[in-house]
Amino acid sequence: GAGVSQSPSNKVTEKGKDVELRCDPISGHTALYWYRQSLGQGLEFLIYFQGNSAPDKSGLPSDRFSAERTGGSVSTLTIQRTQQEDSAVYLCASRRTSGSGTDTQYFGPGTRLTVL
Amino acid sequence: RKEVEQDPGPFNVPEGATVAFNCTYSNSASQSFFWYRQDCRKEPKLLMSVYSSGNEDGRFTAQLNRASQYISLLIRDSKLSDSATYLCVVTYNNAGNMLTFGGGTRLMVKP
Numbered sequence: 001g002a003g004v005s006q007s008p009s010n011k012v013t014e015k016g017k018d019v020e021l022r023c024d025p026i027s028g029h030t031a032l033y034w035y036r037q038s039l040g041q042g043l044e045f046l047i048y049f050q051g052n053s054a055p056d057k058s059g060l061p062s063d064r065f066s067a068e069r070t071g072g073s074v075s076t077l078t079i080q081r082t083q084q085e086d087s088a089v090y091l092c093a094s095r096r097t098s099g100s101g102t103d104t105q106y107f108g109p110g111t112r113l114t115v116l
Numbered sequence: 117r118k119e120v121e122q123d124p125g126p127f128n129v130p131e132g133a134t135v136a137f138n139c140t141y142s143n144s145a146s147q148s149f150f151w152y153r154q155d156c157r158k159e160p161k162l163l164m165s166v167y168s169s170g171n172e173d174g175r176f177t178a179q180l181n182r183a184s185q186y187i188s189l190l191i192r193d194s195k196l197s198d199s200a201t202y203l204c205v206v207t208y209n210n211a212g213n214m215l216t217f218g219g220g221t222r223l224m225v226k227p
Binding site for chain 2 (some may be wrong): 031033035041042043044045048050056059091093095103104105106107108109110
C-alpha cells in the first residue's frame with residue numbers, strides 16, 4: 001500500500017518568508033509525528049497528533065513553528081519568518097495505534113528545507 | 117548529556133566481517149527500543165525492535181541490558197548493502213510514543 005508522502009520534496013526560501021510543508025500519512029494511521037534532522041545532527045521530535053486530541057507541541061523550537069492536522073489525516077507544518085537555522089530535513093511519520101505492530105512509525109521521504 | 121548516545125563512527129569494515137554497535141540511554145523510564153537504518157539522503161526505516169530477551173533477525177542480533185541502560189546491534193557477515201547509518205531509538209512511558217533518536221553510527225562495508 002501507499003506509504004507516508006510529503007511535499008514538496010525540496011524547498012528553497014529566503015530568510016523571513018513563511019513556508020508550509022505537507023504530510024499525507026498512511027491511510028488508517030491515527031498518530032502523526034513531525035521530526036526534523038539538521039545537518040550533522042540527529043533527528044529531533046517536533047509535534048505529535050493523536051486522533052482528535054490536542055497535539056503535543058513540546059518539541060517545537062519556537063512560536064514561529066505551528067502545525068495542523070485536518071480531518072485526522074493530512075498535516076501541515078508551517079514555519080513563519082524562516083531563519084537560516086531552520087534549514088533541515090523535515091520528516092513526517094505515522095503510526096497505527098491499534099492491533100499488532102503498533103509501535104512502528106513509518107517515515108515519509110522528508111522535505112529538505114533550505115533558508116538562504 | 118544526550119538522552120541517547122552512540123559512537124558516530126564511521127566503522128569501516130571489510131565484507132564478511134562482524135561488527136557491533138553500542139548505544140546508551142540516560143532515562144531509566146525508557147520503554148521501547150529500536151534500531152533504525154538510514155541510507156544517505158533517505159528517511160529512517162525500522163530495522164528491528166529490541167527486546168529484553170535479545171532477538172535475532174537473520175544476520176542481525178539486538179540485545180538490551182536494562183540494568184546498564186545499554187543496547188547493542190551485531191551484524192554478522194557484513195554485506196556492501198549494509199553500509200548506512202544505524203540509529204538507536206527509544207521511547208518513554210508517555211502516551212505519545214515519540215521516538216528519541218541517537219545521533220547514529222555510520223557503517224561503511226568495503227569490498
